[in-house]
Amino acid sequence: MKLGLLTRNKEAWCSKQLIKSIMKREVQPVCFQFPDLTARVSCKPEISMNNCQNLLDELDAILVRPIGRGSLDEIIFRLDLLHRMERLGLPIVNSPSAIEKAVDKYHALAFLEEGGIPIPKTIVTENAMTALKAFYELGSDVVVKPIFGSRGIGITRVTDAEVASRIFRTLSFFHNIIYLQEFIPHGTRDIRILVVGERAIAAMYRVALAWKTNISQGANPVPFTPEGELKKLAVRASKIIGCEVAGVDVMEGKNGFVINEINSQPGFKGLQLSTGIDVSGAIIDYVLKKVACR
Ligand SMILES: Nc1ncnc2c1ncn2[C@@H]1O[C@H](COP(=O)(O)OP(=O)(O)OP(=O)(O)O)[C@@H](O)[C@H]1O
Ligand SMILES: [Mg+2]
Structure with missing residues (x-):
């Protein structure tokens, strides 16, 4: 069995963890980036890597890591490629339609509101x-x-x-x-819940010195065990967006929890290291189970 890992940087911490988890399960990881792919229409193979291997014959599924910044052309083409591979029968996690919804902040919040999830005005x-x-x-x-x-x-x-x-x-x-x-006065911390499939598998507070609580802006991860209702909210929000793997960001406002966003390609270094939970293993187990259930 071969699992594709679509990643800009296979040396990045999360990618390395995922590769380790894939190999531990005796599956072969195949790392590639979008520029490695060639698409053909009306001639075969439909999608190939390094201009020769047919990706659809090669792989059993693809796990998508951050698709990265790019021009409008690049982003649209990348999503088109994922859609095409999915239509041709290759399981993609997260699905391209979930990625599309999640990356667009307006689109995502509109879906969440329609699904009855509390969100900021x-x-x-x-x-x-x-x-x-x-x-x-x-x-x-x-x-x-x-x-x-x-x-x-x-x-x-x-x-x-x-x-x-x-x-x-x-x-x-x-x-x-x-x-x-x-502005939601959240007291310089928010909650990140990692959802895999139907389960909230790990959570942390992101504690900052100022109002931006991104770990990349210097916030610190502090392990946190959410109550059942909050876990359910995170799973429901992920499902509305269609994300099978999701980093759900929750702010604690004056009137209770509000969901700030659903990250469809979440980093999990802070979460895995601070909680000790094997996030990468849980993601890979989920993808392999999905392949097995086809
Ligand atoms: N409405 C808000 N009120 C208070 N703080 C906010 C609000 N929106 C965002 N923040 C803070 O700013 C941080 C960054 O905002 P947000 O998550 O919306 O964008 P981003 O992190 O740049 O996007 P992405 O997660 O897609 O990379 C949040 O983690 C949160 O701490
Ligand atoms: Mg964010």
């Missing part, structure tokens, strides 16, 4: 004047985010109307979408 527009009205509507304390998130980079808290107006005009001028969210 969010207003999205292309118009700077409308954004300024939204700033007041959200209590003049907002978080401005790029619609495609990236480890807390480019996210700003704004409480001053003049600064807000300047930011909105600049974003609009450069054809960026203006994505505003009410």
